Amino acid sequence: MEIPITKSSTIGLKPRPKSESELGFGKYFTDHMFLLDYEKGKGWINPRIVPYGPLTLDPSAMVLHYGQEIFEGLKAYRWTDGTIALFRPDKNIERMNRSADRLCMAPTDPEMFLEGMKTLILLDRDWIPSSPGTSLYIRPTMIATEAALGVKPSSRYLFFIILGPVGPYYPEGFSPTRIYVTKSYVRAAKGGVGETKTGGNYAASLYAASKAQELGYTQVLWLDAAEHKYVEEVGTSNIFFQIDDELMTPPLAGTILPGVTRDSVLMLAREWGIKVNEKPITIDEVIKAAEDGRLKEMFATGTAAVISPVGEIGYQERVIPVADGKTGPLAQRLYDEITGIQYGQKKDPYGWVVKIG
Numbered sequence: 001m002e003i004p005i006t007k008s009s010t011i012g013l014k015p016r017p018k019s020e021s022e023l024g025f026g027k028y029f030t031d032h033m034f035l036l037d038y039e040k041g042k043g044w045i046n047p048r049i050v051p052y053g054p055l056t057l058d059p060s061a062m063v064l065h066y067g068q069e070i071f072e073g074l075k076a077y078r079w080t081d082g083t084i085a086l087f088r089p090d091k092n093i094e095r096m097n098r099s100a101d102r103l104c105m106a107p108t109d110p111e112m113f114l115e116g117m118k119t120l121i122l123l124d125r126d127w128i129p130s131s132p133g134t135s136l137y138i139r140p141t142m143i144a145t146e147a148a149l150g151v152k153p154s155s156r157y158l159f160f161i162i163l164g165p166v167g168p169y170y171p172e173g174f175s176p177t178r179i180y181v182t183k184s185y186v187r188a189a190k191g192g193v194g195e196t197k198t199g200g201n202y203a204a205s206l207y208a209a210s211k212a213q214e215l216g217y218t219q220v221l222w223l224d225a226a227e228h229k230y231v232e233e234v235g236t237s238n239i240f241f242q243i244d245d246e247l248m249t250p251p252l253a254g255t256i257l258p259g260v261t262r263d264s265v266l267m268l269a270r271e272w273g274i275k276v277n278e279k280p281i282t283i284d285e286v287i288k289a290a291e292d293g294r295l296k297e298m299f300a301t302g303t304a305a306v307i308s309p310v311g312e313i314g315y316q317e318r319v320i321p322v323a324d325g326k327t328g329p330l331a332q333r334l335y336d337e338i339t340g341i342q343y344g345q346k347k348d349p350y351g352w353v354v355k356i357g
């Protein structure tokens with residue numbers, strides 16, 4: 001694939017933080033972006049890299065009316081020897097194509113996806129921060145661009161990739177979160193689109209999250225839509241519990257996002273000989289275990305934070321502490337192992353790391 005590059009005329013002029021400690025998340029974007037068009041009958045055409053900037057869309061573009069939009073999130077890491085590496089990018093490409101299928105969008109060409117992503121990252125590589133815990137966040141996105149009203153799958157799509165440097169999630173070490181169990185709102189129902197990374201899922205989650213924040217909580221813990229009984233996810237992360245000596249997480253039964261971090265945690269825990277179970281878990285079981293002192297650890301998993309320990313659960317009128325509000329040894333070990341592999345400081349026996357430069 002030839003990727004014509006139009007270099008930005010503002011290289012070196014875009015706002016950057018004074019220090020990498022001020023990066024935060026999702027605030028800065030690099031100089032360029034990768035674009036690729038899809039037209040029914042022609043397939044994916046016109047790959048190109050252009051200066052990062054506004055997109056031109058017809059006001060009738062179908063994404064703006066019917067929400068055909070999907071995205072992904074992964075990171076590029078700068079190692080101390082200068083190597084640039086990705087973590088399991090094949091999983092994100094596969095997942096994006098499952099999302100595309102569910103929303104009747106065009107599947108991406110995995111090779112074009114990876115090639116476009118690599119070329120863009122290497123072009124903007126001096127944006128990749130180097131202090132511990134920092135990385136380059138990668139946001140592949142696809143939107144329906146056919147200019148027409150009427151509910152049907154679009155015949156045209158735009159696939160684009162943007163990049164931005166991000167800071168460490170926990171600059172001062174873990175800070176366990178407070179999460180609020182909602183019985184009033186749901187994230188996803190069986191048969192719906194809960195297992196796809198599509199914008200509408202996040203728009204639909206904002207109200208419950210803002211209610212939880214008003215009560216002083218960081219995130220919402222979602223229960224199943226049918227019975228409000230089974231635990232599903234926390235915010236936009238998967239959730240794990242260690243009760244007695246068993247590590248458990250809800251199964252992928254259609255309403256839960258199949259996280260790459262979730263999969264990596266399950267693989268490592270099994271490798272370490274920990275008893276692991278993917279099974280339905282009721283909120284009552286979790287609360288009882290917490291009260292009986294059997295809930296040893298509870299943590300969320302996702303690309304942004306990797307592992308995010310939970311220190312407190314708000315449930316109905318009660319506040320239930322988890323493991324004295326401290327980070328447990330398993331959460332710490334998983335965090336150290338996964339980040340160690342991502343930054344090339346630990347062996348990668350699973351072939352998770354893809355070096356690109």
Ligand SMILES: *Cc1c(COP(=O)(O)O)cnc(C)c1O
Nearest residue numbers: 236237238257259260261302303
């Ligand atoms: C992205 C996401 C996750 C985490 O997936 P990772 O691949 O581990 O980053 C979990 N839940 C939801 C709802 C998500 O959108």
